[in-house]
């Protein structure tokens with residue numbers, strides 16, 4: 001429906017510029033449903049600014065009129081953070097038209113890019129300049145820098161390069177009242193007071209809108225060795241990780257745990273993905289060593305270490321990729337797990353982390369609980385074990401009822417998150433809070449932390465217009 005003249009939307013349209021404020025059904029439809037289909041909202045309108053100035057004008061207007069703003073990027077997050085509520089009063093703001101790489105400076109190992117850049121395009125821009133941008137995740141073909149920074153995304157290279165926050169040198173942010181905070185420098189050292197930019201990373205759009213970032217680049221990996229390894233149990237996987245870190249001089253770039261059930265799911269649902277070692281082992285590890293030196297000899301080192309691991313009983317079988325095609329095939333298997341799980345049926349997801357050394361005990365206790373208490377479910381626990389991060393998911397068992405699984409969700413969530421808490425872990429390792437885990441944060445965060453978070457929120461967003469209902473209870 002067209003907004004009437006003099007209505008806030010018409011005024012906003014006039015202020016923001018032609019073609020920026022959209023109210024067509026197709027435009028709105030595309031931003032009202034989250035990736036996991038947990039929430040279906042109703043947007044007031046969709047804003048598609050092209051410049052920082054347009055973002056600034058939109059926010060200043062919304063601040064003055066108390067209109068809520070929901071930043072929306074690639075819409076791949078798992079917690080409903082980018083979806084408006086059902087009220088029809090929230091403006092969704094997407095920076096997808098702000099997708100320029102402003103500069104790449106190979107000598108400085110840095111680049112400056114706008115928040116609407118798709119992650120895969122950033123990786124390519126770095127590569128074209130002979131450098132490496134290490135943030136990498138299954139959704140990299142569609143997620144955007146603004147979403148990655150706002151969720152402090154993790155992914156496949158955290159063990160070596162850290163999470164999104166560790167890759168940020170500076171940010172350009174439009175504050176809730178429309179003012180622009182620019183810390184877009186590429187300085188490595190700057191101890192001049194509070195580190196304000198850090199607050200926006202992982203804030204899930206609740207403090208302001210990130211419009212651009214200066215990012216840390218690295219030398220390109222020139223020697224890469226990748227193996228798919230059968231291991232008897234998670235304990236031996238963790239031991240293998242420690243050995244590889246030591247013997248390779250900390251060259252482990254990725255270290256992913258994959259259970260047999262995940263390999264079976266992928267084989268069943270994703271055509272063209274083969275299991276490198278069959279499905280005889282209860283657990284597998286996908287590990288990758290990387291070095292910027294072309295002559296590091298990582299392939300030979302990995303083969304030697306895996307032979308020693310086989311002898312020591314830490315592994316039972318192993319395949320080292322002999323070429324890029326085989327390497328890609330190993331990675332396809334790992335990255336196809338979420339898709340295979342979706343195709344299999346309903347699932348309950350828990351994105352948890354515990355200290356790496358405690359992960360085997362956590363898995364043992366959590367799995368025993370599931371076995372004793374949950375009906376009609378299959379445990380699919382996989383993920384970034386190098387970071388102590390597991391996607392502890394329960395999928396609908398074949399022939400079981402999805403409703404039965406869903407009905408047990410509150411009890412399962414409580415048991416798993418309580419156990420994580422007991423292990424000194426986190427109930428949200430890399431996916432954030434969004435709308436989904438607001439109550440969990442309120443439950444598990446120490447009261448002082450919550451008090452300080454609310455104070456930060458009030459300081460940056462006094463009228464509470466930025467993504468209300470996400471992260472903190474309003």
Ligand SMILES: Cc1cc2nc3c(=O)[nH]c(=O)nc-3n(C[C@H](O)[C@H](O)[C@H](O)COP(=O)(O)OP(=O)(O)OC[C@H]3O[C@@H](n4cnc5c(N)ncnc54)[C@H](O)[C@@H]3O)c2cc1C
Pocket residue numbers: 035070071072073074075076077078080081082095115136137138139142143144145146147148149150151152153154155156204205206208209210211338430431434467470
């Ligand atoms: C197949 C698959 C694999 C995945 N693998 C991983 C993984 O390995 N590691 C991981 O961490 N995540 C993973 N994810 C989750 C998801 O991809 C990440 O959370 C990603 O960072 C979200 O980016 P997005 O562009 O889709 O953001 P969106 O989902 O659109 O938004 C995410 C949040 O950021 C806010 N936001 C968006 N843009 C801005 C902005 N410019 N300024 C301020 N706030 C903003 C939104 O309001 C929302 O709260 C995966 C998802 C899928 C589908």
